Amino acid sequence: MKLCKRTLNFIQVINEDGAVRICGWLNDGGVIGHLAKNTLDEIYHSDAANLIREMHAKGDHSNCNVNQCPFVANNNVSDNEIEIEEVPRFPESLYLAYENVCNYHCVMCAIPGRLSKVDANVLEEKYNRIDEELRKALPYVKHVSANGLGELFASRHTLKLLSEWEPVSAPSEISVTLETNGSLFDEKHWNQISNLGQYNLSVAITVLSFEDDIYRELSGTDQPVEKLIENLRFVKSLREQGIINYLELATVYQNANYKKLPEFARRCIEEFGADYVRLRPFDPWGEVGMKEWMLDVRNVYHPNHQDFLEVMKDPMLSHPKVHDWGGGRESGLGPEPYIKTRKMYSLMESIFCDDGFMEKLDKVTDGTKVVVYGMTAVGKALASRLKNESKLCYCLDRKMDGLSYLGHPIYGINHFEDLDKDVSIVIALHWSEDVIKTMLEHAGYNGKILKITELAEDS
Numbered sequence: 307m308k309l310c311k312r313t314l315n316f317i318q319v320i321n322e323d324g325a326v327r328i329c330g331w332l333n334d335g336g337v338i339g340h341l342a343k344n345t346l347d348e349i350y351h352s353d354a355a356n357l358i359r360e361m362h363a364k365g366d367h368s369n370c371n372v373n374q375c376p377f378v379a380n381n382n383v384s385d386n387e388i389e390i391e392e393v394p395r396f397p398e399s400l401y402l403a404y405e406n407v408c409n410y411h412c413v414m415c416a417i418p419g420r421l422s423k424v425d426a427n428v429l430e431e432k433y434n435r436i437d438e439e440l441r442k443a444l445p446y447v448k449h450v451s452a453n454g455l456g457e458l459f460a461s462r463h464t465l466k467l468l469s470e471w472e473p474v475s476a477p478s479e480i481s482v483t484l485e486t487n488g489s490l491f492d493e494k495h496w497n498q499i500s501n502l503g504q505y506n507l508s509v510a511i512t513v514l515s516f517e518d519d520i521y522r523e524l525s526g527t528d529q530p531v532e533k534l535i536e537n538l539r540f541v542k543s544l545r546e547q548g549i550i551n552y553l554e555l556a557t558v559y560q561n562a563n564y565k566k567l568p569e570f571a572r573r574c575i576e577e578f579g580a581d582y583v584r585l586r587p588f589d590p591w592g593e594v595g596m597k598e599w600m601l602d603v604r605n606v607y608h609p610n611h612q613d614f615l616e617v618m619k620d621p622m623l624s625h626p627k628v629h630d631w632g633g634g635r636e637s638g639l640g641p642e643p644y645i646k647t648r649k650m651y652s653l654m655e656s657i658f659c660d661d662g663f664m665e666k667l668d669k670v671t672d673g674t675k676v677v678v679y680g681m682t683a684v685g686k687a688l689a690s691r692l693k694n695e696s697k698l699c700y701c702l703d704r705k706m707d708g709l710s711y712l713g714h715p716i717y718g719i720n721h722f723e724d725l726d727k728d729v730s731i732v733i734a735l736h737w738s739e740d741v742i743k744t745m746l747e748h749a750g751y752n753g754k755i756l757k758i759t760e761l762a763e764d765s
């Protein structure tokens with residue numbers, strides 16, 4: 307079978323509970339298990355992992371987020387596929403991203419908000435448990451990456467695992483990718499993990515701007531940009547000595563920094579010796595309020611969108627080392643959030659106040675019990691109404707798998723096989739409904755799938 311390489315080789319441990327996900331660019335989060343409960347090889351071969359691979363084997367990329375995945379955005383998934391007979395016991399690559407700690411507070415990033423609120427001793431125990439499982443798998447891994455969901459040089463456990471890593475394969479077969487904001491990448495910090503220099507080492511450093519005021523504002527730091535530039539010179543010297551074998555300099559383009567993208571790319575290549583310049587579009591990682599909406603210049607509704615398109619025509623951005631992960635697409639974020647909010651209120655009003663709503667639901671569901679997909683405010687409103695009418699069976703929401711709402715269990719779609727399917731499902735989101743519908747069908751559900759937007763429209 308042919309699979310996107312990331313369904314095999316992007317296995318990432320993402321938080322203190324040891325949640326493991328496949329790829330980082332799936333619409334539903336891609337979580338396939340937890341190291342707190344299972345070993346890595348059990349998780350790598352779990353039903354949840356197999357379901358994702360089956361979709362890809364059929365060429366179905368409806369669960370891939372086009373605003374995050376550059377393969378789907380650029381229509382070149384097939385260039386990134388691997389032909390494989392059988393999924394191996396361990397993944398070849400492991401992404402260590404479970405310490406969600408950072409010394410920056412970037413305006414567009416959700417990581418600082420994730421900083422654990424649990425007691426320090428409890429957190430330490432959780433990290434130790436993850437380390438224990440990872441130590442069993444790490445010798446068999448050929449590629450390690452750290453820390454895509456935090457700051458590498460602030461991640462004590464990850465640094466220790468990396469410094470002690472002894473792979474069974476020969477050093478010539480081993481590769482490492484380090485992701486960092488570069489703020490602490492000086493000689494002293496590098497020495498903690500300089501053992502990695504014997505392998506094929508790639509380093510990716512994010513720089514949100516080379517202009518001091520914009521850099522500090524976007525990175526949420528008091529550190530002057532000069533310190534980062536000094537570190538970039540140190541990194542360049544490691545690149546020139548062949549200790550670092552590949553240097554990627556990255557940015558996330560958004561309202562405050564898009565004008566200087568051509569100059570940014572030029573400096574990355576000419577001054578700091580970048581092999582690859584990543585221009586990644588801002589993508590909202592959480593709720594979209596007005597603040598997030600204003601960052602997204604790829605949105606056709608954004609007041610600076612036309613100016614952004616002009617900047618992107620600069621010849622410097624067509625340099626072979628410069629890569630626009632946005633693929634020239636618009637973001638699809640749509641009109642200002644208040645318009646979306648208005649839709650949410652109108653749906654909730656129908657659910658609670660329209661007599662016709664329940665009548666219509668009864669008619670189209672033929673009296674079967676109902677499952678609510680998506681525990682958003684609308685989903686919760688619908689679940690409440692259905693519970694009052696004794697029609698709610700259970701709820702589906704991958705991110706809330708294992709929790710409950712009003713005494714009814716919430717499951718991830720990955721558990722769907724074991725659930726009662728003699729039900730009608732209402733998708734309670736007012737976006738991405740068709741993607742969810744396809745996922746439900748792939749998970750083996752062939753009953754009635756209804757959209758809340760259609761149910762509420764003419765009730």
Ligand SMILES: C[S@@+](CC[C@H](N)C(=O)[O-])C[C@H]1O[C@@H](n2cnc3c(N)ncnc32)[C@H](O)[C@@H]1O
Binds near residue numbers: 454455485486557586
């Ligand atoms: C979460 S960071 C972790 C690694 C490291 N701390 C860094 O900043 O490079 C990984 C990458 O995600 C990018 N990123 C953060 N928030 C983003 C967003 N909302 N949209 C797109 N990229 C984002 C960062 O700029 C960085 O390049």
Ligand code: SF4
Binds near residue numbers: 455456487
């Ligand atoms: S440095 Fe990286 S992890 Fe930290 S806040 Fe910025 S983007 Fe997020």
